[in-house]
Amino acid sequence: MNAALEYGQAESGNATGLGRVVEPGTIDVSHGPILYLEDLTVQFGGFRALNKLSLSIDDGELRCVIGPNGAGKTTMMDVITGKTGPRNANVSGRVFLGQTIDLMRMTEPRIAQAGIGRKFQKPTVFEQHAVWENLELAMKADKRWWSSLRARLTGEGHRRIEETLALTGLEDEAYRPAGLLSHGQKQRLEIGMLLMQQPQLLLLDEPVAGMTDEETMQLAALLNSLRGSCSMMVVEHDMEFVAALAGGEGKVTVLAEGSVLAEGTLDSVKRDERVIESYLGR
Numbered sequence: 001m002n003a004a005l006e007y008g009q010a011e012s013g014n015a016t017g018l019g020r021v022v023e024p025g026t027i028d029v030s031h032g033p034i035l036y037l038e039d040l041t042v043q044f045g046g047f048r049a050l051n052k053l054s055l056s057i058d059d060g061e062l063r064c065v066i067g068p069n070g071a072g073k074t075t076m077m078d079v080i081t082g083k084t085g086p087r088n089a090n091v092s093g094r095v096f097l098g099q100t101i102d103l104m105r106m107t108e109p110r111i112a113q114a115g116i117g118r119k120f121q122k123p124t125v126f127e128q129h130a131v132w133e134n135l136e137l138a139m140k141a142d143k144r145w146w147s148s149l150r151a152r153l154t155g156e157g158h159r160r161i162e163e164t165l166a167l168t169g170l171e172d173e174a175y176r177p178a179g180l181l182s183h184g185q186k187q188r189l190e191i192g193m194l195l196m197q198q199p200q201l202l203l204l205d206e207p208v209a210g211m212t213d214e215e216t217m218q219l220a221a222l223l224n225s226l227r228g229s230c231s232m233m234v235v236e237h238d239m240e241f242v243a244a245l246a247g248g249e250g251k252v253t254v255l256a257e258g259s260v261l262a263e264g265t266l267d268s269v270k271r272d273e274r275v276i277e278s279y280l281g282r
């Protein structure tokens with residue numbers, strides 16, 4: 001298999017319309033979107049969990065996705081990350097990372113390597129290991145940060161761990177076992193672990209569930225500080241958290257019954273009668 005196909009890129013599709021050739025594994029965002037879903041349908045038996053879902057996220061954007069239980073938010077993330085796909089489910093439509101990387105043709109590990117990181121609702125950290133070691137382990141898969149002979153962390157690797165500790169507000173916890181952290185700190189550590197893989201697109205599924213108000217706002221500050229270094233899609237029910245991320249200008253997508261019900265600023269979707277009816281209540 002040639003490299004372009006291995007990365008899910010169409011064989012003749014790795015030259016952009018602008019005449020630029022994109023290296024295999026590089027995400028081509030020359031047209032704006034980093035993620036593009038078109039007519040995505042997922043059926044479980046006769047039931048459509050996603051129903052011709054189309055949406056796109058621009059490179060650098062932080063998009064919040066809200067919607068009632070069962071709207072298809074997790075199913076959408078499962079398809080983007082390759083957990084659900086044509087190999088194991090009844091799926092149709094298009095799912096592209098940038099212009100050229102066809103995620104429907106790729107396995108879950110390949111999609112992660114292509115630059116998509118996913119944070120599930122519950123934190124999954126190595127509880128017995130110190131915070132620093134958790135970040136080190138997260139980096140281990142990536143050979144760039146290890147000197148080849150003795151498999152020791154490079155100076156640059158050290159620097160990146162320190163940077164991530166600062167970014168996640170965990171400097172004072174660096175040598176504590178992760179199992180002793182609070183729930184909010186564990187969630188921030190897991191995001192730090194994902195950041196060690198330098199994702200281009202980060203998907204977060206209900207990251208503030210079970211957090212105190214203070215932890216929720218700390219996480220909002222962390223995600224806001226990541227703007228510019230990666231694009232993000234955040235599925236969340238907590239409207240204060242959504243407001244802290246979307247601000248007055250950010251786009252919010254409302255999913256219902258497997259499709260986009262509304263999209264726009266938080267204020268505009270909150271005023272939308274269909275959104276009030278199906279999700280926010282009167």
Ligand SMILES: Nc1ncnc2c1ncn2[C@@H]1O[C@H](COP(=O)(O)OP(=O)(O)OP(=O)(O)O)[C@@H](O)[C@H]1O
Pocket residue numbers: 044048049067068069070071072073074075076
């Ligand atoms: N493997 C499966 N088999 C059958 N039905 C499924 C499967 N996975 C999801 N569903 C159904 O698809 C619909 C969408 O589920 P999904 O978990 O994607 O919704 P959601 O928007 O993430 O909901 P929540 O906010 O509760 O997490 C639900 O009705 C769910 O029961």
